[in-house]
Amino acid sequence: MDKRVVITGLGVCAPNAVGIKAFSRAMAEGKSGIRFVPQLKELGFGCQIAGAPVIAEDLLGAYFTPLQLRDLKATGIIYGVMAGTDAWADAGLAKAPDDAPHWQGGVVFGSGTLGVDKFHEAMLQVDRGEVRRLGSTTVIQTMASGVSAYLGGILGCGNQVTTNSSACTTGTESVLMGYERIVSGQAEYMLVGSCSDSGPYVWSGFDAMRILPRKYNADPEKASRPMSASASGFVPGSGAGALVLESLESARARGAKIYAEVLGGALNSGGQRAGGSMTAPNSEAVQRCIVQAVRNAGIAPEAIDAVNGHLTATSKDALEIENWSRALGREGSQFPYVNSFKGYFGHCLSAAGSIECVASVLQVHLGKVFGNPNCEDLHPEIKSKVDEAKIPRQTLDYGPQILAKASFGFGDVNACVIFKRFRGD
Amino acid sequence: MEESTKYDTLKRIISIYLPEDVSVDAIGAQSHLINDLNINSAHLVDIVLDVEDEFDIMFENDDMERMQTVEDALKIIDIKRSKK
Numbered sequence: 001m002d003k004r005v006v007i008t009g010l011g012v013c014a015p016n017a018v019g020i021k022a023f024s025r026a027m028a029e030g031k032s033g034i035r036f037v038p039q040l041k042e043l044g045f046g047c048q049i050a051g052a053p054v055i056a057e058d059l060l061g062a063y064f065t066p067l068q069l070r071d072l073k074a075t076g077i078i079y080g081v082m083a084g085t086d087a088w089a090d091a092g093l094a095k096a097p098d099d100a101p102h103w104q105g106g107v108v109f110g111s112g113t114l115g116v117d118k119f120h121e122a123m124l125q126v127d128r129g130e131v132r133r134l135g136s137t138t139v140i141q142t143m144a145s146g147v148s149a150y151l152g153g154i155l156g157c158g159n160q161v162t163t164n165s166s167a168c169t170t171g172t173e174s175v176l177m178g179y180e181r182i183v184s185g186q187a188e189y190m191l192v193g194s195c196s197d198s199g200p201y202v203w204s205g206f207d208a209m210r211i212l213p214r215k216y217n218a219d220p221e222k223a224s225r226p227m228s229a230s231a232s233g234f235v236p237g238s239g240a241g242a243l244v245l246e247s248l249e250s251a252r253a254r255g256a257k258i259y260a261e262v263l264g265g266a267l268n269s270g271g272q273r274a275g276g277s278m279t280a281p282n283s284e285a286v287q288r289c290i291v292q293a294v295r296n297a298g299i300a301p302e303a304i305d306a307v308n309g310h311l312t313a314t315s316k317d318a319l320e321i322e323n324w325s326r327a328l329g330r331e332g333s334q335f336p337y338v339n340s341f342k343g344y345f346g347h348c349l350s351a352a353g354s355i356e357c358v359a360s361v362l363q364v365h366l367g368k369v370f371g372n373p374n375c376e377d378l379h380p381e382i383k384s385k386v387d388e389a390k391i392p393r394q395t396l397d398y399g400p401q402i403l404a405k406a407s408f409g410f411g412d413v414n415a416c417v418i419f420k421r422f423r424g425d
Numbered sequence: 426m427e428e429s430t431k432y433d434t435l436k437r438i439i440s441i442y443l444p445e446d447v448s449v450d451a452i453g454a455q456s457h458l459i460n461d462l463n464i465n466s467a468h469l470v471d472i473v474l475d476v477e478d479e480f481d482i483m484f485e486n487d488d489m490e491r492m493q494t495v496e497d498a499l500k501i502i503d504i505k506r507s508k509k
Contacts, residue, residue: 065445067468133474136467 002183006422008256009091009244011083011193012358015051015237015345018059019086024362026344027370028395032221033345034235043200047212049220051237051346052198053079063154071137074115079240079351080147080195081154084109087242088155088191092256096156104250106159106187107148108177109242110170110194112350115142116201147195147240159187167409168310169267170194171241171353175417176265178245188250193242193358196351203236211314212236221373224347226311226340227321227382227391228375234312235346241354243361258422259365263297263402265417266290276412280316283323286414290327290406293416299402301328304336304418306369306400308360310408311340312347318381320408325385328404333387337398343373353407353415360405364421367399435498438475442468454496472498482506 010020015033017026026033033051040048055078060069063082072078084107088095096102118141122134140146145163152161160181166173171194178190196202206212213233216223224235251258268289270282294301307324311317317340324338325331341356348355363369371394378388399421406416432454440449444463451462458464458472469492473484476498482505484492492498 067442070441070471135474136471 003185004248005179005182005245005262006248006251007243007259007262007361008246008251009087009089009093010259010358010361011086011090011242012355013053013055013079013083013240014355015053015239015348018053018055018082020090023358024366027341027359027362028368030344030371030373030395032373033237034220034224036217036220040200041217045200045204045207046210046214047207047233047236048217049223049235050203051235051348053239055082071135072141073118073121074141074146074197075117075199075238076111076114076195076197076240077141077147077150079238080109080193080242081150083193083195083240083242084151084191085154087193087244091189091244091246092254093189093244095154096158101156101158103158104188105155105157105190106181107152107157107161107191108164108174109148109151109191110164110174110350110354111144111147112165112167112170112196113202114144114146114197116197117199118142120201151191155191157191159190165350166413167411168347168349168352169407169409169413169415170350171355172357172405172407172415172417173267174354175243175245175262175357176267176415179262179265182245182247189244189246191242191244193240193354194351195240196238196349198238202238202349206236224313224343225374226313226342227317227372227379229377229379231313231315231317231379233314234342237346237348237352239345239348239351239355241351241356241358243354243357260361261420261422263299263418263420264293265415266292266296267415268292269414270412272412278412279410280412281408281414282412283319285412286320286323286408287327289414289416290324290404293404293418297418299418301330303402304328304404306363306403307336307338308356308403308405309338309340310406312342318379321382321385331385333389335386335390337369337390337392337396337400338386339370339372339392341370343375356407357405357417360403361419364400364403364419367397369396369398369400371395431502432499434479435476435495435502438472438479439464439495442472452495454499456495457493458495476502480506482509
């Protein structure tokens with residue numbers, strides 16, 4: 001029989017808060033993490049605002065040795081190691097002793113592009129003919145799997161240690177990859193999550209595509225407007241989210257606290273056919289992904305009482321809501337509560353799925369549905385599908401029993417995971 | 426530069442790359458950087474870069490291979506500086 005999988009640890013490095021306690025408060029109070037970035041203005045960006053975690057310099061010593069901190073420029077690794085180490089400690093797991101790794105513990109920690117600032121520095125050196133002066137950490141800071149390699153070594157994991165990458169789906173995909181490894185009995189606990197680097201070299205390509213808002217540089221907190229009629233593009237973000245998934249047996253044997261249960265989920269792609277493209281989703285694939293996730297979770301669609309969407313604050317938000325509505329066969333006042341966290345901290349790209357999974361699990365654990373900022377002017381097509389009361393502007397004291405979270409990414413790829421409140425049975 | 430200052434400068438550079446469980450006091454003239462001090466071999470290139478910057482010299486590939494102990498490093502520094 002398949003193993004049951006629960007969540008026993010959480011960690012986060014988000015634009016609006018660092019650490020689970022501060023993040024829980026920030027989400028419940030609707031604290032924004034979107035700020036004006038002078039560097040983007042100097043460089044002539046159209047969108048000069050972003051959401052990036054604010055890391056106190058003196059905090060880094062708790063996560064890295066002085067040697068590791070020398071020339072550490074990969075922001076994604078900094079965020080990922082902080083979130084991952086926190087989640088591990090939150091789960092009550094120790095770092096492995098010097099002579100024996102955790103054979104039953106692994107890491108699936110995704111990234112989009114990693115160590116961009118380090119890569120930039122290295123490229124300038126190479127172009128100057130100074131290859132021999134690159135130092136020893138250029139490779140480990142810029143390889144896609146750098147973040148899982150750092151985490152695997154710091155924690156001492158002896159099971160699978162890898163990095164997945166599927167654009168904005170990455171974080172949610174990592175949860176399902178770790179889940180499957182435990183369900184199939186190949187690991188007892190897996191650290192899953194994802195990270196995304198900060199900075200102009202990561203965000204510039206999106207600015208060039210003209211898919212970021214340009215009219216809110218003087219009013220950053222109003223810029224990210226998921227589900228609103230005035231949504232004009234996503235605000236770029238960065239950070240990391242981390243979850244410790246564990247077999248229920250192992251969690252019980254350790255007496256670990258349990259945040260929620262992972263019932264299952266689904267991953268698919270629209271194949272860039274039937275309306276899908278490199279950058280747009282095939283709606284049939286999105287609906288199939290949600291339907292399959294519900295089926296894999298062994299629940300009825302009506303059992304879902306909260307949805308956390310991908311909902312990036314573009315004109316595609318209404319289409320996503322329609323896809324949810326068709327997939328779940330629910331609309332109007334029968335539609336579950338729905339929110340997007342991107343109104344708080346923007347679109348954290350490859351870190352989006354994991355930060356949002358962390359916030360989703362916190363909703364289930366704390367008995368809250370976090371509010372939706374900046375959608376006073378709900379998009380008319382969304383209003384025609386979903387009763388306004390199901391899209392709370394302020395945080396609600398409602399405890400979701402079963403929550404569906406989905407992420408969609410460039411390449412026409414989809415992920416949907418189902419979390420359930422854990423009541424001890 | 427005095428012999429003692431040179432040695433202390435080199436010791437300070439090496440100490441940055443020591444594993445957490447090796448103390449600075451373990452560094453002696455005869456210490457083998459990898460076998461005795463447990464320095465990760467990947468960091469030898471970083472030590473070379475730091476020594477180059479500090480003593481304003483440049484290592485050749487052969488020099489890097491010859492630099493096994495603290496004493497080896499001091500000798501290479503002397504030879505390079507005398508040629509300047």
